[in-house]
Amino acid sequence: MADLETPARNNEGFLENAHEWTPEVASMIAEADQISLGEKHWEIIEFLRIFYSKHEMSPPSNRLFVKAVKEALGEDRGNSIYLMQLFPGTPAKTACRIAGLPRPTNCL
Amino acid sequence: MSTLIVIDQPPYGTWAGREALDMAFSLAAFDQSVSLLFTGAGVNWLRKSQKTDGIEQKSIEKNLSAAPIFGVKAMFAEASACARYGLTIENMLAGVAIAENSSNLLHQYSHTAFSG
Amino acid sequence: MKPIATLHILNKAPEHSRSVECMRSLRAGDALLLTESAVLAIATTDVHDPNTTVYALKADVLARGLDDCASETHLVDFPAMVDLTAQAQNIISW
Structure with a gap:
């Protein structure tokens, strides 16, 4: 489908233009990472997008991502194992990439 | 070990202040006790309704509002500077405490660092 | 518009010695x-x-949340700023 082409992304897979993000785009970015988005993923994606609109920044590091999720959604979700399972690799980086946010500044 | 980071430079003027904020967030990420003190023109960081579209920078007000979420212990604003710049609890960011005697505060931390 | 003798362009915070x-x-x-x-x-x-x-x-006023303080100040955009510099006989950039 020509109209569902993934928008331009940078060398680390983050969207060049944040306005091009849609839930469909999120699914495509996730698929490229071999992640199939379920309800648990969407809860975190939605959290991140609200976080960005309030604070105009991505959580700068993995630790602060975990802290912010814990603050908003409780300890069940705000722990690194849970987030690692949903968003493998560096969870903050993977999740922000899928959520259409800028790259966390302190994630190597 | 507790750290106080003092911001006495105005918002948006230089990158030094944002670097100080990054440092505060990084300390908080590792559960180090860190607080922020705003003095002089630095109190203007705390003013509500900053609209930054016209200067193409991220809103310091919005960035700063993440501080409690990341575990920054406290934010203080020097009383005399607030008075000079017409700042009160009402037109400042939520969660800021006004410090009547900020020079006292400087002595209460194991490490105090000025930004910029 | 009335001519300006000297236009002082200041970009330093009030605490800065050059502002004083x-x-x-x-x-x-x-x-x-x-x-x-x-x-x-x-x-x-x-x-x-x-x-x-x-x-x-x-x-710059809006970015710092100062629109409520601007009642005695003329707010200008970039083109108006250029006009001001054209009106001034002298300019001092502090």
């Missing part, structure tokens, strides 16, 4: 244009000399 120097140098018929950190002055009592017209760059 600038305020001391204002003469009747001069105009003061505040940009960047200098716009913070409109939240203070520093710039209420009736003999001086005060202008401030709107984008």
Whole structure:
């Protein structure tokens, strides 16, 4: 489908233009990472997008991502194992990439 | 070990202040006790309704509002500077405490660092 | 528009020594244009000399949340700022 082409992304897979993000785009970015988005993923994606609109920044590091999720959604979700399972690799980086946010500044 | 980071430079003027904020967030990420003190023109960081579209920078007000979420212990604003710049609890960011005697505060931390 | 004798363009916060120097140098018929950190002055009592017209760059005022303090200040955009510089006989960039 020509109209569902993934928008331009940078060398680390983050969207060049944040306005091009849609839930469909999120699914495509996730698929490229071999992640199939379920309800648990969407809860975190939605959290991140609200976080960005309030604070105009991505959580700068993995630790602060975990802290912010814990603050908003409780300890069940705000722990690194849970987030690692949903968003493998560096969870903050993977999740922000899928959520259409800028790259966390302190994630190597 | 507790750290106080003092911001006495105005918002948006230089990158030094944002670097100080990054440092505060990084300390908080590792559960180090860190607080922020705003003095002089630095109190203007705390003013509500900053609209930054016209200067193409991220809103310091919005960035700063993440501080409690990341575990920054406290934010203080020097009383005399607030008075000079017409700042009160009402037109400042939520969660800021006004410090009547900020020079006292400087002595209460194991490490105090000025930004910029 | 009436001509400006000297247009003082200030971008330093009120705490800066050059800002203090600038305020001391204002003469009747001069105009003061505040940009960047200098716009913070409109939240203070520093710039209420009736003999001086005060202008401030709107984008910088809005960024700092100072629109409520701007009642005695003329807010200007970039083109208006260029017009001001054209009107002035002399310009001092502090």
